[in-house]
Amino acid sequence: MTALRSQYDLWQCLSTGAEDASSNLDLGEFLVENQGRRFACLGITDSLQxxxxxxxxxxxxxxxxxxxxxxxxxxxxxxxxxxxxxxxxTSNLGQKIIAEHVQQWKHPDVPPNRNEYIQLGTAIRRSISDILGAPLLSRITAILPFLPFTLKEKRAIGTEAVLSYRILLNRPFSSEDMNAIVDRSVGDTNLVEEEGARSLYRIVETHIVNFNESTHYA
Structure with a gap:
């Protein structure tokens, strides 16, 4: 999206996926080649990131x-x-609205009920309509807000990060050490919720560096 300067540029956008077999086709060519085929949607999701x-x-x-x-x-x-x-x-436009709604929920660390989720999607739609325009937003079927990670989701992402760094460093961690790194990362006050998984990965990396400088993480 950052490459678009006029309405004539959209169909000339190339895929940014390095492993995408169709990366030599621009969006317009890809749609022409795959018209009528349902799976074609998979090739263009990143085009509107x-x-x-x-x-x-x-x-x-x-x-x-x-x-x-x-x-x-x-x-x-x-x-x-x-x-x-x-x-x-995808868009970051509703991030502030999501944070405000989550703070008002009785149980912010559990999934919202259907009514709460619909209300949040409606609030975001109204907000981004002022920026992108009603003609475009009226053609969007659904707004699906991405909610802040729950504690269980943070632990899952933290564990994934530890495993990734373990492979990168080619160094084994005991299950106790892994759990300790994840626990400290999830509870770290330097974790920036608005940055999502990237912030958690960064925190995990910091704790792994601290781990490497000590004999264990007890």
């Missing part, structure tokens, strides 16, 4: 037709069928 970072919201206008009627003109004098494509866009 952090959608709010587009330089000019008007550059997103080419999405109006495919999101509305399921087709667009990518080839001369011929429509391209996009009716089977599932478009997924």
């Amino acid at each position: 952090e959608i709010e970072k587009v330089d000019d919201p008007k550059a997103l206008n080419p999405l109006l037709l495919p999101w509305d009627i399921g087709r667009c003109s990518l080839e001369q004098k011929k429509h391209t069928d996009t009716s089977q494509v599932i478009w997924i866009a």
Whole structure:
């Protein structure tokens, strides 16, 4: 999205996935080649990552037709069928609203009920509509807020981080040491909730460095 400068740039965007077999195709070519095929959605999810970072919201206008009627003109004098494509866009625009709602919930460390989740999605929709415009937002089927990690999720991510660094350092950790590193990382006051998993990975790395400088982590 940061590369878009005008509404003529969208279909020329290339995939950023290094392992993507179709990375030599731009988005328009990919849609033409895979039109009518349901799995085509998997190839374009990253194309709309952090959608709010587009330089000019008007550059997103080419999405109006495919999101509305399921087709667009990518080839001369011929429509391209996009009716089977599932478009997924991510954004950080609702982060502050999510934090405010979670603080108001009675049990912020457990999943919200359906009504709470729907209310949160509606609040985010209204907020980003002011930025991206009602014509685009009206064509988005659902807003799915990503909630802060629960304690169990933090421990799972922390364990994943320890295992990753263990492989990178080629050094074994006992289960006791791993649990100790995860416990201290999850409870670290330097953990920045707004940064999500990246912050937790960074904290884990710090505690592994401390671990390496000592004989054990008891």
